[in-house]
Amino acid sequence: MNRFSSSTQIAIPIIAMMLATAATANADPPIDQHFHANELVESIEVFVQTQVDGQTISEPVALDLGLGFPLWLHPLGRDPAQFAPFGASPTHASVSEVIAPGEPATFTFSSDTDSGADALRSCTAMLADVRLSDISRVGLCADGRSDWVLDSIKIAINGKPFVSRTGLNSHIQDEQALAQVRLSELRSGTIPIIEEAQSLEELVRSGLATDDEEQRLRDIAETLVPMLQEQNRIERQLAGNYPWFLLGDFQSPWRNGHPISSMTVTLVAAAHTGANTHNFLYYQTGGRKYSLTSPTQPLDSDVRPQVFPIDLIGGPATAADLRGHSIGMLGDPAPSNSVPDRAHVSRMIVEVDGRVVYDSEKNELDRLSLEAVRLIPPAHVDATGDMVRNSPIAREAFVWHAGSAMGLDLVGGGAAALPAPTDKTWPAPEQGLTHEDSSEAVTDPGEDTGAFDLFPGESFDVPGGL
Secondary structure, rough: OOOOOHHHHHHHHHHHOOOEEEEEOOOOOHHHHHOOOOOOOOOOEEEEEEOOOOOEEEEOEEEOOOOOOOOOOOOOOOOHHHHHHHHOOOOEEOOOOEOOOOOOOEEEEEEOOOOOOOOOOOHHHHHHHEHHOOOOOOEOOOOOOOOOOEEEEEEEOOOOEEEEEEEOOOHHHHHHHHHHHHHHHHHHHHHHHHHHHHHHHHHHHHOOOOHHHHHHHHHHHHHHHHHHHHHHHHHHHHHHHOOOOEEOOOOOOOOOEOOOOEEEEEEEOOEEEOOOOOEEEEEEOEEOOOOOOEOOOOOOOOOOOOOEEEOOOOOOOEEEOOOOOEEEEEEEOOOOOOOOOOEEEEEEEEEOOOOEEEEEEHHHHHHHHHOOOOEEEOEEEEEOEEEEEOOOOOOOOOOEEEOOOEEEOOOOOOOOOOOOOOOOOOOOOOOOOHHHOOOOOOOOOOOOOOOOOOOOOOOOOOOOOO
């Protein structure tokens, strides 16, 4: 049975184009009245309240500010003992795994190193270097498994009001139903276009295409690409990875640059044992953080290089957002041992709109710094389930920054010395490695694998590089 009235069916194509609710009531004063563009985001307080006539929120929900990472309203939808996926977890939450109809809830995200409920210290990492001008949108992500109704959302940043909307009456399942209709339209509409494009591509490759056919292929690309992008956004919205609810009237006064169309980050793991990791690695530029590796897609020295498309749907960016190049690590929630699962990245390449904008090999200081440094997470879970807070030595880092000379002895030359085994800060071998197995690099004649001491337990297998 069709759940929509005839008038609603007529309105669906228009409404669904929006993809999410556009809230315009209760407009806020201009952002730059209380904030300035370069103001660092040190704390975010999120208040949400549902209507009493809706259902209980029992699914994961995230605040989306267009920064490349979600701010999870944890522990909603999860056991409080569980950890949220990649992103920022709140340092304080006023509710547990559900929000009852009409119940107010507040979630606080703080960059303070006192992580509170954020045991893996993700919040400090994710909020690092975020400026007010980095925020590109305000929305909520959820998959809509229960029919809850959003009534109010209020956000304060650094203790000052940022946005506030009340009386929204936004039904998540209605919005998801509209999105599903639009998705069906897009899928049926793109099939014949893709088939025509494939036929024309074959003609072009064979050299038999006419000028008109080549132009037709270019015209199709201009039509098809935005349709596929919209389809991707809706698929992610339905999965809870793109906002179902957006403040349609939110507009930052500082964001007017041309959007980047494509971006990739290439990582090359060092060739020695212990270089791999199952922890989360992310690329940071300015305030944006984009997930690269994960427990299911780890950094792997057997797969070199590894190319990661950057999620510009989750974190749209302009050229002005590219403030430096960094690699950071967050801990895998799975239990390990007392020693962190380190990563050794030997090279990073960043490509924007088809052009290489950064290559660590082209900068001698960065090349040597990457050779010296191992990435570790701010915290991780040991085999007993206890939380271990890590303290990096000179050759370890939670985040490696290009141009920083991390891990290098700029006075004496070479890498900073590793602590002696008798020192309490000695970097013990990772799980599965032993100090006795440590050896010098085995190299082919003329092969330069670096002269820096390996960490305890590490040894070279097969030399190589990009």
